[in-house]
Amino acid sequence: MSTPQPPAPQAAPAWQAAPGPSYPGYTSPIPVVRTHLGHAVASEWTKIRSVRSTMWTLGVFVLLVVGIGLLTAVFVAANSDGALEGENPLSFGFFGLLLGSICVITLGVMTTASEYGTGMIRTTMVACPSRGRVLGAKALVFFLVAFTVTLVSSLLVALVDVALLTEARDPSTAEWLKGTVGVSLYIALLGLLSLAVGSVIRHSAGAITIMIGLVLAPLVIALFMFASSLEDLREALFEYSIPNQLGVFYSASLTETGPSGWDPLWIALGVTAAALGGAFALLEKRDV
Numbered sequence: 585m586s587t588p589q590p591p592a593p594q595a596a597p598a599w600q601a602a603p604g605p606s607y608p609g610y611t612s613p614i615p616v617v618r619t620h621l622g623h624a625v626a627s628e629w630t631k632i633r634s635v636r637s638t639m640w641t642l643g644v645f646v647l648l649v650v651g652i653g654l655l656t657a658v659f660v661a662a663n664s665d666g667a668l669e670g671e672n673p674l675s676f677g678f679f680g681l682l683l684g685s686i687c688v689i690t691l692g693v694m695t696t697a698s699e700y701g702t703g704m705i706r707t708t709m710v711a712c713p714s715r716g717r718v719l720g721a722k723a724l725v726f727f728l729v730a731f732t733v734t735l736v737s738s739l740l741v742a743l744v745d746v747a748l749l750t751e752a753r754d755p756s757t758a759e760w761l762k763g764t765v766g767v768s769l770y771i772a773l774l775g776l777l778s779l780a781v782g783s784v785i786r787h788s789a790g791a792i793t794i795m796i797g798l799v800l801a802p803l804v805i806a807l808f809m810f811a812s813s814l815e816d817l818r819e820a821l822f823e824y825s826i827p828n829q830l831g832v833f834y835s836a837s838l839t840e841t842g843p844s845g846w847d848p849l850w851i852a853l854g855v856t857a858a859a860l861g862g863a864f865a866l867l868e869k870r871d872v
Contacts, residue, residue: 624712624721632725637694642729645687646737652680653741657748664751673752674763675834677741681767682827684737686796688730688771692778693791695726700786705872715867719783723860726779731772739764759835766849767833773852774799774826780859784866799826824851 632638656676696719699705712718742763746755755763778795785791806821822828823842831837832848843851 619712621717621721624714624717625725627708627711628718628721628725632695632729637698638691641687641691641694642733645684645691645733648684648687649677649680649734649737650741652683653677654744656680657741657745661748661751664749669751669753671749671752672755672759672763672835673745673749674742674755674759675831675836676745676749677738677763677767678831678834678836680741681734681738681771682830684734685771685774685799685826685830688734688775689778689795689799690792691730692726692775693782693788693795695722695779695782697782697786697788697791700872701788709872716864719860719864719867723776723779727772727776730775731768734768734771735764738768762833762846766846767830770830770833770849770852773849773856777852777856777859780856780863783863784859803827 653676656679657673660676699708708718709715742760746752778791781794782788782791785794802821803825806818806825809815809818809821819839819841823839828837828839829843829848829851832843832845837844
């Protein structure tokens with residue numbers, strides 16, 4: 585009785601060998617693809633959408649923005665007694681966005697700092713040794729997610745507020761842009777600033793504390809400055825506090841001077857760009 589013979593080995597697929605040193609008679613069966621920013625973006629998108637904290641944080645954000653915005657409009661409409669004439673109905677979305685910005689700040693910090701807390705950043709850097717590319721992909725994915733969610737939420741609130749508050753005036757095209765697209769860009773930049781701070785601090789709780797202090801501390805400190813010698817500083821804190829700059833998009837500034845129009849957006853863009861530049865520089869110099 586004949587012994588069965590093992591199957592003959594099959595030839596390896598004729599894929600192109602990787603660039604570099606070659607060995608006679610050997611062709612690598614593994615296709616080698618030169619990576620680029622698109623691969624890093626795809627990786628970061630997979631991370632941010634597959635983590636439960638992202639869904640919970642964005643869910644609370646939408647709940648705050650839409651819930652508070654609509655409740656405010658319903659309450660005001662029921663108790664206005666004709667006092668809304670000349671008011672911008674979009675401004676009643678301010679309160680929800682101010683509270684919701686804390687959620688965006690938290691998510692921005694967690695996008696970078698959480699990987700340092702878990703040690704996952706080492707795996708990320710092994711998979712993509714280009715550190716600048718990793719941070720750039722995180723920033724791009726987060727900004728698009730934050731902007732999209734904020735735009736959808738603020739637009740929904742704006743449409744319902746305008747429909748409910750019939751006594752108020754009709755917003756102009758510029759007010760519609762500022763109250764939806766403008767404020768969404770501002771909130772997304774605020775979250776992007778948090779992402780940069782998280783990359784620099786590398787500690788979630790510390791970075792979130794710093795960002796919440798940046799949002800609330802200037803306004804709170806200004807409220808308790810009673811000395812006349814501190815009047816100029818008090819006015820500056822009021823004018824450039826984040827709640828006041830957010831109110832500028834709704835023509836509801838706390839002061840008659842200071843940023844106006846689209847100024848808060850340019851201020852946020854400059855500060856965020858500087859923070860990201862510092863985060864990129866430190867990322868290249870420090871060990872992971």
